[in-house]
Amino acid sequence: MSQIEAVKEKLRVVRILKLLKKRYTYEELSKITGLPITVLNRYVRGKVLPSTDRAKELLELLSPYINIEEEVRRRIQFDEHGLFDNMKILSDTNLMSLIAEEVASKYISKNISKVLTAATDGIPLAVHIANELNVDVVYAKKKKEVGVEKFYEVNYVPSASGSVMTLYLPQWALKKGERVLIVDDVIRSGETQRALLEMCKQAGAVPVGMFFLISVGNIIDVLKNDYNIPVDSLVRL
Numbered sequence: 529m530s531q532i533e534a535v536k537e538k539l540r541v542v543r544i545l546k547l548l549k550k551r552y553t554y555e556e557l558s559k560i561t562g563l564p565i566t567v568l569n570r571y572v573r574g575k576v577l578p579s580t581d582r583a584k585e586l587l588e589l590l591s592p593y594i595n596i597e598e599e600v601r602r603r604i605q606f607d608e609h610g611l612f613d614n615m616k617i618l619s620d621t622n623l624m625s626l627i628a629e630e631v632a633s634k635y636i637s638k639n640i641s642k643v644l645t646a647a648t649d650g651i652p653l654a655v656h657i658a659n660e661l662n663v664d665v666v667y668a669k670k671k672k673e674v675g676v677e678k679f680y681e682v683n684y685v686p687s688a689s690g691s692v693m694t695l696y697l698p699q700w701a702l703k704k705g706e707r708v709l710i711v712d713d714v715i716r717s718g719e720t721q722r723a724l725l726e727m728c729k730q731a732g733a734v735p736v737g738m739f740f741l742i743s744v745g746n747i748i749d750v751l752k753n754d755y756n757i758p759v760d761s762l763v764r765l
C-alpha cells in the first residue's frame with residue numbers, strides 16, 4: 529500500500545467513526561472497537577490518526593455497523609407534498625466523502641477526465657466525487673453567465689415545470705474526447721440527465737457512466753437501456 533493509500537484508509541476510518549458517532553455513544557463505540565473513549569474521541573475530533581494496522585482493524589470492526597444507503601434513506605423525510613429536504617444529505621461533507629469514495633472506486637480505472645452535473649443541487653456530490661477521482665468538475669447552469677464567449681446549450685422539459693428550460697455550459701469546460709462521469713443528487717424523469725448527455729454529444733465528449741444519490745421509479749433502467757453505459761443510484765425510491 530502506498531503512503532497516500534495508507535493515509536486515505538486512516539481518513540476513511542475517521543469518517544466512519546464520525547458518522548457512527550451520530551447514532552452511537554462513545555461508550556458503545558468503545559465496546560465495539562475495544563478502544564478507550566479518549567482514543568476514539570481524539571480520532572473523531574481529528575487530533576490524531578490511527579496507525580496503519582489499527583486503521584485496518586477498525587475498518588473490519590466497524591464495517592458491519594455502517595450502511596451508507598440506510599444512512600441516506602433515514603434522512604429522506606417526505607412532507608405533505610411528497611417532497612423531501614435533500615440538504616439533510618448534501619450538507620454532510622463527511623457522508624458525501626464516504627459516498628464519493630465508493631463511487632470513485634468503481635470509476636478510478638475508467639480514465640474519467642471530467643465530472644459533469646447540473647446546477648444547483650448536483651454540485652456538492654459532483655465536487656466530492658471529482659475530488660476523489662482527482663479530476664475537474666463542471667456544471668451546466670440554467671442561465672447564461674456574462675463573460676462566457678461560447679456555450680453548449682440544450683433545451684429540456686423538467687418533469688415538474690411543463691415548460692421548456694435550457695442548460696448552458698461554457699464550451700471550454702468540455703472538450704472532444706473527454707471521458708465524462710455524469711452525477712446528480714436526484715433523478716426523477718431523467719430529462720436533466722438526457723440534457724447533460726446531449727451536452728456531451730455536442731462537445732464530442734464520451735459519457736462513461738452516471739451516478740445518482742437517489743433515483744425515483746425505474747428511470748435508472750431506462751437510461752441504462754437507452755445509452756448502454758453503467759447507471760447507478762445509491763437509493764431507489
Ligand SMILES: O=P(O)(O)OC[C@H]1O[C@H](OP(=O)(O)OP(=O)(O)O)[C@H](O)[C@@H]1O
Pocket residue numbers: 646647648649650686687688712713714715716717718719720721
Ligand atoms: O430527473 P429530473 O426530472 O430531470 O429531475 C432531477 C433534477 O431535478 C433537480 O434539480 P432542479 O431542476 O430542481 O434544480 P436545482 O438543483 O437548482 O434545485 C435535481 O438536482 C436534478 O438535477
